[in-house]
Amino acid sequence: MNDDSPSIEPLLARLCGGAISGKDYVGYFMNEHGEELVFAQRRGDKTARLWHSDVDWEMVRVGDHSIRLDGPMEGMITVADLIINRSEATWLSSCLAASRHLRPGRA
Numbered sequence: 001m002n003d004d005s006p007s008i009e010p011l012l013a014r015l016c017g018g019a020i021s022g023k024d025y026v027g028y029f030m031n032e033h034g035e036e037l038v039f040a041q042r043r044g045d046k047t048a049r050l051w052h053s054d055v056d057w058e059m060v061r062v063g064d065h066s067i068r069l070d071g072p073m074e075g076m077i078t079v080a081d082l083i084i085n086r087s088e089a090t091w092l093s094s095c096l097a098a099s100r101h102l103r104p105g106r107a
Contacts, residue, residue: 016051041099
C-alpha cells in the first residue's frame with residue numbers, strides 16, 4: 001500500500017461537513033438519483049452518524065434499530081426523520097452490521 005495515497009476519511013468529512021477521523025468506520029453510498037450518503041461509526045459511541053445530501057447534509061444518529069418499516073409513514077422505510085429507499089436501507093444496514101463491534105456492549 002502506498003502511504004502517499006489520500007485516506008478516504010478527510011474526503012468524506014469535506015463532502016458532508018462532518019467530523020470524521022481515521023479511527024472511524026466509514027461508508028459511502030450514491031443512490032440512483034445521484035444523492036450521496038456518508039456513514040461514520042466511532043469506536044465507543046453508542047450510535048453512528050449518518051449524513052444525506054438530500055437533506056443538506058444534516059447529521060442524524062443511527063443505531064441497530066433505527067431503520068423502520070412501521071413508522072408514522074406507513075409503507076415507507078425511515079431512519080430517524082428521513083425517508084430512505086430500499087437500496088439505501090440495505091447499504092445502511094450493512095454499515096451498521098459491519099461496525100457493530102465498535103459500539104459498546106456489542107460483539
